[in-house]
Amino acid sequence: MADWDFGRLFARRAAGVRLGLDAVRGAHRALGAPCADRPALRVVGTNGKGSCVFALSEALRAAGRRVGAYTSPHLSSVEERVRIDGLSVERDVLGAACEAVLTVADDPRLSRPLSFFEVLTLAALRIFEDADVDVVVLEAGLGGRLDATGVVEAAALGVTRIGLDHQDVLGPDLASIAREKAGAMAPGQAVVSVPQVPPVRRVLSDHARSVGARLRFMADDEIRAAAGRWPDHLAPARALAVALGRVLVPELSASHLPASPPFGRGTVVPFGRGTILLDVAHNEDALRACGALVAARAPGGRADLVVFGCIGTRDPAALVAPLASRARHVRFVDLGPEGAPLPEGACALSGPAEAAAWVGRMAARGGTCVVAGSFRLVGPVANLLGVAETTLARPDPQDPTGRPPAA
Template structure:
C-alpha cells in the first residue's frame, strides 16, 4: 500500500482539471466488467459536508444497511477517505482497487482526486454494499463523484471558497454545487442563508428539493431540538448529535430531513435516526482534548464561515469568570482568505502562534506575518512549523488555558498525532 501511495502522490495531488470526460470514460469501462452501483447519496456544499456524511453513515448503519462513505481530504492516512461499514479501508482492499484501476485504459490521464474516487467506487463495489455516501471534493457539477446519478442529494451551507475555480460570488458557487441535482430526485438544501440559485436549479431540472426555513425548520431546545416538516408541522424532538458544536444541530436537521423526505427510497426508523445522531464520530471537527490541565481544541475551520462557527462553539465553553487565556495556533493554504479568517477571530484570542505549512500551496511566513499584524495583539510566527509552534504555545501557557489549533486540515493533522503520542485524551 505504501508503494502505491508514493506513486499516487507523484501524480500531483494539487492538479485540478474539472470535467467529467476522463473519469466517466474510465468508469464506463469498469461498469462493463461488472462493477455495480447500489443506492447513492451525494453530499455537496462548502461547510458541513464531512459531518453530514458521518451523520448519514451512522444513521444508515444503525438501520442495518451496509454502507460505504467516501470523503476528502484525509487528516492522517489516505485510507480515511474510504470507509466500509464504519472502518477505514484495509490495505489489501485499497491495493486491490488500485491494481484494477491501473489496468484500465485511460487511467493514466486521471487526476489524483479522480483516481481516488474511482478507487473508492471499485472498493465499494467489491464490498457489496447497500448504500454509497459520496462527498463532493470541489464544486459539484464537474466533480468526479457526479458521474453517478445520486438517488438522494444533500447540499450544505454555501460559502466563498475556491472562487478562482467555482466563481466569484455565492450565486456562481451555488450553481456549481447544484450540479448534483437530478430530475425526480429527493434532495435537501440546508443553509442558514439559503442561496436562491439552488432552488432555481432544482426547479429547472425537476428535483424534489426541500429548502431550510422554507420546507423544514428547527428549533433548538435544552434536551434536544425540534424538526418541523411539511407532514409534521408541530415538529418532532430529536437528540442533540454526539458531534460537538451548536452548528452540528443544523447539519443534523438537514440529514434527518433527507431521511424523512417522502421520496427517500431508503426505509429508516426513528430509533435508527436517534441512535445514529447519538453515536456519530468525525475526527478533527471541534475535538476537545485534555493535556497537562489544558484544553487542546482541534478544528478544521478553513474559511470565514467555519471560523465563525468555531468562535461560536468556543463561546459555549468560555470560562464564566473569564479568567482563562485563549491561545490560537493558526496556519492555512495560500488560496484561503487568511486575513479575513484572522480578523474574524482576532479579538477572541490572547496570543497567536503562526507557522507555515509544508508543500507548494502553503501560505508563506511573510503572508502569515502580515496577517498577524491585522490582529493587533500579541503573537509570534514560528517559521520552524506547526509542531514547534504548538510546543512553544504549550510551554508558554498555564494550567487552565485553552489552546485552539485551526486554519487547515493540514494544521490539525500535524498536531493530532502529537496529542495521541503524548497521552492526551478526548473530553
C-alpha cells in the same frame, strides 16, 4: 496488495484540481462501472459536508445497513477517506483498488489522465462494490456539477450550508458558487437542503425547477429536533443526515444518529492541565462558528493560544479574525509551498511540528488552545500531540510532502 507504493497516487497531486466528468466516466466504464446499480446518497455544500456524511453513514449503519462512505480530505492517513461500516479500509485493500484504477487512468482514449481525487473516487467505488455494501454515501470534493463523485447516479442529494470558499475555482460570489453546487442536481432527484441565505436559495430553487429536481428546504424546527448535543453550527448537518437518509430508509430517525461529530470538528480534548480544541475550520463561516464555540466553552470566553494555517491564495489574517478576537495570542503556521502567504509581520511558526510544541507547552500548563484551519495542520498537530482519534492516529508514511493531501 502489501506495501503498494502510494507515492504513485500522491504524485498525481502535482496536476492539481481537475474538474469535468468525461475522463472519470470513461475510466468508470472501463472498470466495469462499480456501484452504478447500488443505492447512493451524495452530499454537496461548503460547510458541514463531512459531518453530514459521517452522521448519515452512522445512522444508516445503526438502522442495519452495510454502508460505504467516501470523504475528503483526510487528517492523517489516506485510507480514512474510504470507510465501510465506520472503519477505514485496510491499506492493502486501498492499494489494490488504486492499482486497478491506475491501469486505466492514463489510457489515451480518455479525454485526459485522471487526477489524484478521481483515482481515489474510483478506487472507493471499486472497494464498495467488492464489499457488497447496501448504500454508498459520497462527499463531493469541490463544487458539484463537475465533481468526480457525480460519476454514479445518486438517489438523493443533500446540500449543506453554502458559503464563500474556493472562489478561484468556483466563482467570486455566493451565486456563482451556488450554481456549481446546484449543478449536481438531476432530473427527478430528491434534493434536501439546509436553510440557505436568500441569494443561494434562489439559485438552488431556480436550478431545481429547470432540471426537474424535487427540492425542499429544511425548516428550523426540523433542525432543532435532530440537533442532539452537536455544536449549533453543525446541527443542520446532523439534521440533514436524517432527512437525506429517509429517502432510502423511511424509518430512519434522530435516534440512529451518533452522539458526537466526527473528529476534528470542534473536538475538545484534555491535555495536561488544559484543553485543546481541534477544528478544521478554514473559511469565513466555519471560523466564525469556531469563534462562537470558543466563546461558549473556553474559560472567560477566550482561548490562551490559537494556531492557524491554511492553503491557497487566501488571506489568513482576514480569515482568522473572528477567531482571533477570542484569543490572547495568535500564531500563523507556515504550511509550505502550497500554504497561504503569511501575514506581513505576523508571529509565524515554521510548520505543524513547531505548532504542536507551542500548543503542547501552553496546554500542559493549564491553557486553552485552539488548532484551526487546514486538514494539513490539524491532523499532524493532533498526531504529534498524541490526541488523534484512534483510527486516524497513524501518519501517512508515503506522502512525499509529509503532510496529508487536500482533495
